[in-house]
Amino acid sequence: MSANIENTNGGNGDAAPVKLTRKDYVSDQEVRWCPGCGDYAILAQVQKVMPELGIKRENTVFVSGIGCSSRFPYYMNTYGFHSIHGRAPAVATGIKASNPELSVWVITGDGDALSIGGNHLIHAIRRNLDINILLFNNRIYGLTKGQYSPTSEFGKKTKSTPFGVIDYPLNPLSVALAAESTFVARSVDTFTTHLQEMVERAMRHKGVSFVEIYQNCNIFNDHAFDMFTERAVKDDRTISLEHGKPLVFGKEKNRGVKMRSDMHLEVVELNDTTTEADLIVHNEKAPDSYLAYMLSRMEYPDYPVPIGVFRDVEKPTYEDLLESQIESAIAKLGPGSLEKLINSGDTWVIE
Amino acid sequence: MSSTTILNNVEERHIEELDAVTIRFAGDSGDGMQLTGTQFTNTSAVLGNDISTLPDFPAEIRAPAGSLPGVSGFQLNFSNHDIRTPGDAPNVLVAMNPAALKVNLADLDAGGILIVNTDAFNENNLKKAGYAINPLDDDSLSGYRLFKIPITTANRAALRDEVKISSKEIDRCKNFWALGLMYWLYDRPLDSTLNWIEAKFKKNAELVKANITALKAGFAYAEAAELFTTHYRVKRAAIAPGKYRNITGNEATALGCIAASVLAEKPLFYASYPITPASDILHALSSYKNFGVKTFQAEDEIAAMCAAIGAAFAGQLGLTGTSGPGLALKSEALGLAVMTELPVVVIDVQRGGPSTGLPTKTEQADLLQAMFGRNGECPVAIVAPATASDCFAMAIEAFRIATKHMVPVIYLSDGYLANGAEPWLLPKLDELPKFEVKYHTEAAGFQPYARDGETLARPWGIPGTPGLEHRIGGIEKQDITGNVSYDAENHMHMVKTRQEKVDRIANDIPDLEVFGEAEGRLLVLGWGSTCGSITSAVEEMQQQGYSVSSAHLRHLNPFPKNLGELLGKFDRVLVPELNMGQLAMLLRARYLIPAISFPKVKGKPFKISELTAKMKEVYED
Numbered sequence: 001m002s003a004n005i006e007n008t009n010g011g012n013g014d015a016a017p018v019k020l021t022r023k024d025y026v027s028d029q030e031v032r033w034c035p036g037c038g039d040y041a042i043l044a045q046v047q048k049v050m051p052e053l054g055i056k057r058e059n060t061v062f063v064s065g066i067g068c069s070s071r072f073p074y075y076m077n078t079y080g081f082h083s084i085h086g087r088a089p090a091v092a093t094g095i096k097a098s099n100p101e102l103s104v105w106v107i108t109g110d111g112d113a114l115s116i117g118g119n120h121l122i123h124a125i126r127r128n129l130d131i132n133i134l135l136f137n138n139r140i141y142g143l144t145k146g147q148y149s150p151t152s153e154f155g156k157k158t159k160s161t162p163f164g165v166i167d168y169p170l171n172p173l174s175v176a177l178a179a180e181s182t183f184v185a186r187s188v189d190t191f192t193t194h195l196q197e198m199v200e201r202a203m204r205h206k207g208v209s210f211v212e213i214y215q216n217c218n219i220f221n222d223h224a225f226d227m228f229t230e231r232a233v234k235d236d237r238t239i240s241l242e243h244g245k246p247l248v249f250g251k252e253k254n255r256g257v258k259m260r261s262d263m264h265l266e267v268v269e270l271n272d273t274t275t276e277a278d279l280i281v282h283n284e285k286a287p288d289s290y291l292a293y294m295l296s297r298m299e300y301p302d303y304p305v306p307i308g309v310f311r312d313v314e315k316p317t318y319e320d321l322l323e324s325q326i327e328s329a330i331a332k333l334g335p336g337s338l339e340k341l342i343n344s345g346d347t348w349v350i351e
Numbered sequence: 352m353s354s355t356t357i358l359n360n361v362e363e364r365h366i367e368e369l370d371a372v373t374i375r376f377a378g379d380s381g382d383g384m385q386l387t388g389t390q391f392t393n394t395s396a397v398l399g400n401d402i403s404t405l406p407d408f409p410a411e412i413r414a415p416a417g418s419l420p421g422v423s424g425f426q427l428n429f430s431n432h433d434i435r436t437p438g439d440a441p442n443v444l445v446a447m448n449p450a451a452l453k454v455n456l457a458d459l460d461a462g463g464i465l466i467v468n469t470d471a472f473n474e475n476n477l478k479k480a481g482y483a484i485n486p487l488d489d490d491s492l493s494g495y496r497l498f499k500i501p502i503t504t505a506n507r508a509a510l511r512d513e514v515k516i517s518s519k520e521i522d523r524c525k526n527f528w529a530l531g532l533m534y535w536l537y538d539r540p541l542d543s544t545l546n547w548i549e550a551k552f553k554k555n556a557e558l559v560k561a562n563i564t565a566l567k568a569g570f571a572y573a574e575a576a577e578l579f580t581t582h583y584r585v586k587r588a589a590i591a592p593g594k595y596r597n598i599t600g601n602e603a604t605a606l607g608c609i610a611a612s613v614l615a616e617k618p619l620f621y622a623s624y625p626i627t628p629a630s631d632i633l634h635a636l637s638s639y640k641n642f643g644v645k646t647f648q649a650e651d652e653i654a655a656m657c658a659a660i661g662a663a664f665a666g667q668l669g670l671t672g673t674s675g676p677g678l679a680l681k682s683e684a685l686g687l688a689v690m691t692e693l694p695v696v697v698i699d700v701q702r703g704g705p706s707t708g709l710p711t712k713t714e715q716a717d718l719l720q721a722m723f724g725r726n727g728e729c730p731v732a733i734v735a736p737a738t739a740s741d742c743f744a745m746a747i748e749a750f751r752i753a754t755k756h757m758v759p760v761i762y763l764s765d766g767y768l769a770n771g772a773e774p775w776l777l778p779k780l781d782e783l784p785k786f787e788v789k790y791h792t793e794a795a796g797f798q799p800y801a802r803d804g805e806t807l808a809r810p811w812g813i814p815g816t817p818g819l820e821h822r823i824g825g826i827e828k829q830d831i832t833g834n835v836s837y838d839a840e841n842h843m844h845m846v847k848t849r850q851e852k853v854d855r856i857a858n859d860i861p862d863l864e865v866f867g868e869a870e871g872r873l874l875v876l877g878w879g880s881t882c883g884s885i886t887s888a889v890e891e892m893q894q895q896g897y898s899v900s901s902a903h904l905r906h907l908n909p910f911p912k913n914l915g916e917l918l919g920k921f922d923r924v925l926v927p928e929l930n931m932g933q934l935a936m937l938l939r940a941r942y943l944i945p946a947i948s949f950p951k952v953k954g955k956p957f958k959i960s961e962l963t964a965k966m967k968e969v970y971e972d
């Protein structure tokens with residue numbers, strides 16, 4: 001985010017900055033998700049982090065598409081735009097390119113972002129607008145009552161696939177990386193502190209930020225992530241990525257991930273012969289995205305599921321490049337004169 | 352550089368005065384016919400003729416050389432009096448190859464001048480054009496004044512020893528050779544084209560020299576050869592005094608959007624996806640960056656519409672542009688703009704449909720799509736420019752309506768307006784309509800769907816304004832608060848409100864003017880690009896003593912307030928349209944009158960003669 005402005009409660013400049021709290025980000029709208037839905041936890045974490053981010057509330061815009069997650073903007077006491085199915089990245093592009101001072105957030109789901117909105121998603125990402133995309137992945141269509149989504153597992157039985165899903169799922173992080181996302185992260189709805197941290201990191205990254213959040217839909221796809229996120233197993237079945245640190249996981253910190261000579265990732269036990277020195281050292285700043293991509297392919301049960309920041313690199317943003325083209329045009333040609341423009345080209349005078 | 356040296360050596364040949372001439376240049380799409388036509392147009396305009404043009408190019412970028420689908424044409428009408436159309440039929444046809452002859456000959460006036468490049472009439476080209484016998488050898492062209500000129504060889508001979516460029520490049524100059532010849536024939540000065548060549552090729556002195564040499568050689572050939580016994584003069588037209596430039600509809604549209612941004616003092620944001628025939632607007636606007644205009648080439652039509660909506664939400668003049676198939680893709684998002692009551696303008700440069708249809712040909716068949724092509728009750732305002740230069744005024748008008756009434760506006764241009772050119776009397780800046788656009792900034796009592804008493808517009812409160820934080824979206828809104836509402840009564844109220852908002856624009860637009868008597872036997876009612884043909888045809892009828900008037904709609908939703916009354920003052924109402932009767936259908940539904948439709952869907956504008964014939968038929972009926 002470029003606009004780093006102190007917290008105020010919306011006064012005009014001279015009033016002393018007043019520290020906002022979570023409550024200031026709660027709108028007066030009644031939240032209408034199913035009781036127990038993972039969306040509640042995500043909303044709570046985002047509302048909690050917002051006051052810490054140093055953005056004026058009036059400079060914050062939440063944009064969404066259609067789906068359960070896309071109701072999110074109604075519950076945030078900021079500017080909000082609940083647009084149409086799949087199109088949030090395009091609406092957000094118009095907003096951010098128009099006014100780079102705004103902190104623009106896209107809230108989307110697996111169906112919204114990867115099915116109907118797939119095209120907008122990859123193009124918003126590749127342009128590297130400084131927007132933050134939070135994709136709530138529950139691997140199901142909730143709002144339309146339980147059809148499979150582009151992230152549903154192969155073979156899964158759903159309302160629209162009574163005999164099992166026969167299309168292969170997309171991996172959201174792999175898609176984001178292929179689209180050249182400059183920031184890619186993953187968290188889980190129930191990992192509250194981790195989620196807060198990822199939201200904050202996304203916001204602080206200048207350029208597009210893509211965060212996949214595993215979100216439980218307790219109505220149509222309950223326990224979708226329990227097998228690796230439950231308290232009892234999560235240390236052994238997830239791996240928290242830390243920049244510059246070897247890929248170690250496990251309750252006892254006794255396992256790790258190493259690269260075999262055939263370029264395959266292998267889970268190994270740490271012991272006297274295999275040590276941390278043999279493991280991959282995470283580098284979220286790597287200019288190329290190979291490592292991040294390989295990490296994005298690690299899936300349970302073959303691997304621990306990585307959470308954290310996969311990639312965080314800098315490159316000029318679309319809106320800055322757009323502004324600078326305008327500035328250099330003005331520097332070269334002077335500010336536009338309508339009179340001159342109308343009178344340009346071959347003109348002639350009739351007496 | 353001037354043509355005087357050449358002219359001085361000329362023994363005066365017979366000069367014949369003409370009132371108007373229609374020339375069609377036709378050749379392979381690689382022959383540079385569009386350029387030749389444009390140069391002839393500009394020279395004639397600068398000379399003071401009234402002009403009107405009709406480019407006609409193939410949909411394929413490079414269809415096989417010499418083939419029928421590869422023929423590219425450019426028709427222009429220039430005159431010593433006021434004209435409004437590119438001419439019904441050419442009096443002169445320049446055919447650079449057999450295919451061009453084959454495609455265009457049927458349109459040439461009986462006894463018209465036919466100039467052919469004999470070099471291109473070889474076996475191969477004749478075969479590609481489907482000629483079993485060379486038409487230059489039999490007497491199939493005896494009904495025309497045929498001039499057989501070896502343009503390719505004459506051009507080669509003129510350039511061979513003069514310039515150091517490849518023979519391929521030499522051959523590419525032959526359109527300037529032909530242009531030079533036509534300049535002599537119609538007594539035009541070379542200056543304007545010479546200047547253009549120098550500016551265009553300024554980085555390559557050899558090409559400047561080559562094209563100039565070709566142009567002058569063609570001119571000299573015409574005056575030296577005994578071929579032409581006469582050359583022709585079309586005097587300047589008595590047109591309104593002032594400063595002019597030549598302008599196409601797409602250029603005028605782009606300038607109008609910039610003007611709207613300057614007048615409203617709000618930045619313009621243009622999001623678009625490339626599509627024929629609208630892309631030139633994107634090209635033009637993207638070059639006006641020093642006006643602060645932001646152009647965004649989106650990944651698809653839907654994204655372009657959505658980005659324009661996002662821009663409007665953020666306080667810009669949100670604009671997107673497309674053609675019919677693109678409008679279809681934008682329709683869902685257009686519904687979102689109606690629901691969120693944001694001021695976006697959608698340019699539709701209509702082309703032949705349905706589906707991909709005829710991308711490079713003109714049609715007016717998107718009117719009902721613009722009116723109704725969305726789910727739900729979803730009214731938008733619709734405007735349509737009547738001429739190429741009117742595009743400037745109507746682009747401003749579209750933004751004026753959008754921002755004052757907080758509604759999406761569809762602007763219906765078409766392929767004919769987009770690419771056709773006419774002289775444009777440059778407007779004085781202080782005569783342009785003023786329109787003030789203000790964002791809402793007052794936090795106290797702010798309600799996102801509060802209503803203006805006069806227009807029912809909601810306030811435009813944009814992100815970045817403290818205290819106005821609010822949420823909008825595509826779900827039905829409670830009036831005033833803008834909160835999500837599924838309430839039955841509220842929905843009915845909001846549907847009516849959105850309609851009423853558009854209806855009330857009628858209080859804010861001028862009455863429809865009548866060309867001719869305000870009542871009588873026949874009213875010819877048109878809209879959009881047919882204005883020139885209809886007005887010319889009606890004028891002809893009036894001169895012949897018929898009680899015929901015309902009126903031309905530039906506001907199609909809502910209609911001007913006096914339309915119903917006006918329709919009632921004539922015995923018959925004839926509605927010529929380049930579609931199957933879409934405006935006629937709206938008129939019948941709205942005013943319960945037996946409007947007579949005169950449809951044409953041939954990818955071409957109406958001919959004056961077609962219209963007068965139909966008027967006579969309806970008149971007597």
Ligand code: SF4
Nearest residue numbers: 034037068142217218
């Ligand atoms: S359907 Fe699932 S995702 Fe949607 S609100 Fe209910 S629990 Fe949440």
